[in-house]
Amino acid sequence: MIDQPDETAPADEDEALVAWEAMVAGSEKTLSQTEIDRLLDVDDSKSVRTRSVIDQIVNSSFVNYDRLPMLDVVFDRLVRLLNTSFRNLTSGTVEVTVQQIASVRFGDYLSGIPLPSLIAVVRAEEWDNHCLLTVDSELIYSIVDILLGGRRSDPAPIDGRPYTVIERALAERLIRTVLKDLGTAFSPLSAVGFACERVETTPQFAVITRSNNACISARFQVALDGRGGCVSLLIPYATLEPIRDLLLQMFMGEKFGRDSMWETHLKNELRRTSVDLSAVLGQAQVSLTDLLAWKEGTQLVLDMRPDAQALLTCGHVPMFVGEMGQRNGNVAIRIDADLGAQDEVIHGLLQR
CATH class of the missing domain: 2.30.330 (Surface presentation of antigens (SPOA))
Structure with missing residues (x-):
């Protein structure tokens, strides 16, 4: 089969050359938008790129986090509580730090969960809403090795297999510890209890809100004797709505809210x-007409x-x-x- 020569490109080049010669010669001919686009090597895909940028702005995963400044205080309090709780749980050296606090869309958070992981669907009793607590495999295997007397020097390999009954039981014990400290961290603002409803391994089964709803994501790094992992907490803004006014306050000393002293x-x-x-x-009640008709010597009778x-x-x-x-x-x-x-x-x- 003999390939036919492409005649489209030479034709386009000839038209562009004619337009350029006309412009250089000072011709009175007005260039069309198509000729200008060809001279500048601009195609119609620019409008597509413009629309995609607008879509990215509208569907951006960034939400203003600074409007809830008291959450920094709550998470800092949670870190101090987790350091003590994990130290009592493992009887070893533990260091918990805040790795990242960001505002994300719920769908983006689910798609970014590393697998395999345990995702706990948590219910905030007093707020009548839900949040998610995710524990990655590195932390689960580290907790299992430490609690069962394994070596504390080499991290356990991640093989992607399903979790055993013992691993899930120990991981759920870890989740209950975190939820207890989370309720204590929120206690100066509002009395709330967090209860684990179920634990999932597939993100699609842990849906608690719409995919485009805004949420607060906090990621905590846990170091356990040379090993460790991460714990992620996702709280939708709808869950925090009952205490939104309290979260808008600024931190003053060691007190939350107004200064009672x-x-x-x-x-x-x-x-x-x-x-x-x-x-x-x-x-006495009088009409405006009677009031305007008052003169010197007018008597007002009171029923007293x-x-x-x-x-x-x-x-x-x-x-x-x-x-x-x-x-x-x-x-x-x-x-x-x-x-x-x-x-x-x-x-x-x-x-x-």
């Missing part, structure tokens, strides 16, 4: 503040008896009621009942 001191100082009390002897009690107010807050009289030549009110609005007045002052 400063608030108590401020309340004590406010109690020494002088405030104005108004005695309301009577009230001589023994009626006066109302003491601070601003618009009713405070006390009492009987009006005289004392040492001055008008006085004897308080007969406390309306219990002192806390409301102090709260209003604090808001200002």
Whole structure:
């Protein structure tokens, strides 16, 4: 078979050459967009690349993590707790560090889980939602070797075989330890308990939310006497929604949220503040037409008896009621009942 010569390329080159000669000669001919694209060696794939960039921006896996700064404090507290718990579990030298904290899409996290691994589907009881805890094979084999008295110098090889019953039991013990410390780390913010519902080895069976939903991913590196592995925690933003306002707070000293000592001191100082009390002897409701018709000498009739009690107010807050009289030549009110609005007045002052 004789190959026919390709006549398309020479034709394109001739058209481009003609367009170039016309432009150089100062011809009045206006170049079309196609001729300009051929001169610049630009094809229609640029629009495709533009659309792909837009799609990448819209479907980006990056979510602003800085809007939940208190999570850094929670994870730092979790690291300290895990160091103590793993040390008590293995009776050896343990070092837990935060390797990465990032915001990812749930589908991207599932596709990036190294296999084989154990994926625990965890339920946050008080928040009524789920999260994932992943333990990789290196950490599982290291825990099994250490707890069963194996050598602590050489890491166990990763052969990709299914986990045995003993390995799963020891790994679930490790998972329960991590979940207990995770609940303790969140305890200053909110009382929550994490319970392991099931343990999966296939990521497709551990779906707890939509693939494009935003989640917080925290990866912890565990070093156990020259070996170790990683533990990954994935918390969807929907799971953290009940305590989102608390997670937006900034870390202050060793306390979470507001400073109770400063608030108590401020309340004590406010109690020494002088405030104005108004005695309301009577009230009447009139129309605006009657009010505009008032003249000098107009009398306002109040439906009040001589023994009626006066109302003491601070601003618009009713405070006390009492009987009006005289004392040492001055008008006085004897308080007969406390309306219990002192806390409301102090709260209003604090808001200002």
